[in-house]
Amino acid sequence: MTKWAMTADLGRCVGCQTCTTACRHANNTPPGVQYRKVLDMEVGEFPDVRRVFVPVGCMHCDEPPCRDVCPTTATTKRADGMVMIDYDICIGCGYCILACPYQARYKVTKPTFAFKGEATANEAQRFDERLLGVAQKCTFCVDRVDYGLANGLTPGVDPEATPACVNACLAKALTFGDLDDPNSNVRKLLDKNKSFRMHEELGTGPNIHYLWETEDK
Amino acid sequence: MSEQEEAQPQMRHLGLAPWLQTAWDLRAAGNFIGGGSGTGLLILTSAAAYYGIYSRVLLLAGLALVGLGLFSVFLEIGRPLRAMNVLFGGKRSWMTREAMVAGVLFPLGAAALVYPDLVKVVWIPAAAYLYCQARILEATKGIPTWRSPLILPLILSTGIAEGAGAFLLLGPLVLEAGIPEWGGAVLISALAARVFVWMFYRRRMVDGGAPVAAAAVLIAFSGPFTIGGNVMPIVFLVLAGLQPDMAVAALAAAGLIAMLGGWALKITIVTKAAHNQGFAIDHSPARGSGESGVGFKPGWREVPKDKT
Numbered sequence: 001m002t003k004w005a006m007t008a009d010l011g012r013c014v015g016c017q018t019c020t021t022a023c024r025h026a027n028n029t030p031p032g033v034q035y036r037k038v039l040d041m042e043v044g045e046f047p048d049v050r051r052v053f054v055p056v057g058c059m060h061c062d063e064p065p066c067r068d069v070c071p072t073t074a075t076t077k078r079a080d081g082m083v084m085i086d087y088d089i090c091i092g093c094g095y096c097i098l099a100c101p102y103q104a105r106y107k108v109t110k111p112t113f114a115f116k117g118e119a120t121a122n123e124a125q126r127f128d129e130r131l132l133g134v135a136q137k138c139t140f141c142v143d144r145v146d147y148g149l150a151n152g153l154t155p156g157v158d159p160e161a162t163p164a165c166v167n168a169c170l171a172k173a174l175t176f177g178d179l180d181d182p183n184s185n186v187r188k189l190l191d192k193n194k195s196f197r198m199h200e201e202l203g204t205g206p207n208i209h210y211l212w213e214t215e216d217k
Numbered sequence: 218m219s220e221q222e223e224a225q226p227q228m229r230h231l232g233l234a235p236w237l238q239t240a241w242d243l244r245a246a247g248n249f250i251g252g253g254s255g256t257g258l259l260i261l262t263s264a265a266a267y268y269g270i271y272s273r274v275l276l277l278a279g280l281a282l283v284g285l286g287l288f289s290v291f292l293e294i295g296r297p298l299r300a301m302n303v304l305f306g307g308k309r310s311w312m313t314r315e316a317m318v319a320g321v322l323f324p325l326g327a328a329a330l331v332y333p334d335l336v337k338v339v340w341i342p343a344a345a346y347l348y349c350q351a352r353i354l355e356a357t358k359g360i361p362t363w364r365s366p367l368i369l370p371l372i373l374s375t376g377i378a379e380g381a382g383a384f385l386l387l388g389p390l391v392l393e394a395g396i397p398e399w400g401g402a403v404l405i406s407a408l409a410a411r412v413f414v415w416m417f418y419r420r421r422m423v424d425g426g427a428p429v430a431a432a433a434v435l436i437a438f439s440g441p442f443t444i445g446g447n448v449m450p451i452v453f454l455v456l457a458g459l460q461p462d463m464a465v466a467a468l469a470a471a472g473l474i475a476m477l478g479g480w481a482l483k484i485t486i487v488t489k490a491a492h493n494q495g496f497a498i499d500h501s502p503a504r505g506s507g508e509s510g511v512g513f514k515p516g517w518r519e520v521p522k523d524k525t
Binding site: 009010011039041043044048050052054056065067068069070071072073074089090091092093094095097098099100101102103107109132133134194196198199202204210211212213214 | 233238240241245290293294295296297299300302303304305306308309310311312313316353356357358359360363491493494495496497498499500501502503504505509510511512513515
């Protein structure tokens with residue numbers, strides 16, 4: 001089986017937000033909608049204070065609460081682990097937005113553009129009416145992954161088959177790959193490093209793994 | 218926040234600590250208000266039928282409240298023309314199950330307007346509908362004050378209290394023989410259950426079950442709700458027992474206040490104490506040759522490990 005997952009090395013992330021920008025470019029998201037965000041945390045108390053950058057977004061959970069509450073079956077989980085939304089079925093009730101403990105979902109009810117009322121040529125060309133009034137979120141760049149698989153590429157290794165945020169990460173903090181493949185990049189990183197998953201106590205089984213220390217420390 | 222985001226609060230993203238959800242507003246709260254009060258009233262109207270009491274007005278009022286609640290939430294959805302898609306998710310979603318039960322409740326209620334004997338079974342879909350509403354909140358993992366298991370008895374008990382309140386309020390106007398004696402007993406029992414569950418719920422939320430901001434809302438609401446929404450109706454019920462000449466007015470006042478208390482509770486839980494989970498890390502990373510550090514959970518009270 002294949003199970004797509006991501007690792008985010010907190011020791012490497014410098015908070016440059018290039019992943020956020022790449023995601024917004026790849027998905028043409030309107031102002032205020034960020035499928036991939038990088039949180040800027042100040043942890044500890046003076047004098048032991050440290051700054052941590054934490055990439056977040058849809059965790060493509062093993063047991064996605066967004067899918068469980070969806071009254072329309074618009075939210076589904078693929079066999080490879082990706083949680084998807086069918087924009088043509090979603091009624092925009094917002095229930096999934098509330099059920100997601102990662103604040104990863106958005107609903108935009110009217111067209112919004114970077115420069116207020118007027119769309120740029122790029123925004124106008126790529127505007128997708130289907131996304132109005134329904135839930136939207138990170139797809140792990142499913143189109144790129146599927147394209148890559150159809151053309152014999154390896155997601156997470158070949159850039160054409162890899163999520164835009166991972167491609168853009170200049171610190172190589174983000175990695176994407178098949179968790180079930182013992183030779184995949186993400187599996188090797190998880191074997192070599194200590195990791196945690198956000199809000200794991202909620203039983204969602206999130207699939208972004210945060211690396212925080214190498215095992216040999 | 219930009220003007221564009223002001224106009225579309227669902228797009229808001231506010232920092233690290235849990236923030237108040239904006240996906241459901243008063244329109245969604247309206248569904249829980251109408252659904253709770255309506256089904257509560259239908260359950261009591263159905264129970265009254267076993268004592269030979271039948272009222273089309275009470276039946277209609279109960280159905281109307283449930284209908285108003287559904288209409289209210291219909292106004293909230295982004296794609297209203299696809300509203301019937303809500304019926305697709307019965308395998309998992311309590312919202313679908315609520316809609317399916319409504320599909321039984323309304324035809325049965327309408328039939329009971331013509332065939333009075335059917336009122337005796339209206340309580341079944343009404344109770345199921347109320348249960349679905351409670352489970353809708355409980356299934357919302359992203360909102361700590363909703364996902365508490367105690368939300369289930371809280372929503373059920375307040376639904377019965379609101380319904381009994383509506384029964385005592387409307388009963389004198391539409392029931393020829395007046396309100397049956399058990400009407401007051403049902404209300405006092407439901408109020409006792411509601412305030413009892415509320416105390417446990419509030420304590421659990423304040424003790425680390427909810428973000429600090431949400432717990433603060435519950436703390437501020439607790440006093441007025443306990444005294445105004447629960448103790449006062451009980452005082453009026455006692456007064457009705459002690460002063461028979463004032464009984465009708467006192468029962469109606471008790472009913473009205475109990476009902477309004479339940480509505481305030483739902484508005485508070487759905488729209489005011491509805492902060493999301495926020496973000497957290499279990500560890501700070503080791504950078505370079507440095508050491509790793511503690512985790513961080515902004516907006517939450519620190520709870521000793523043995524209490525989690």
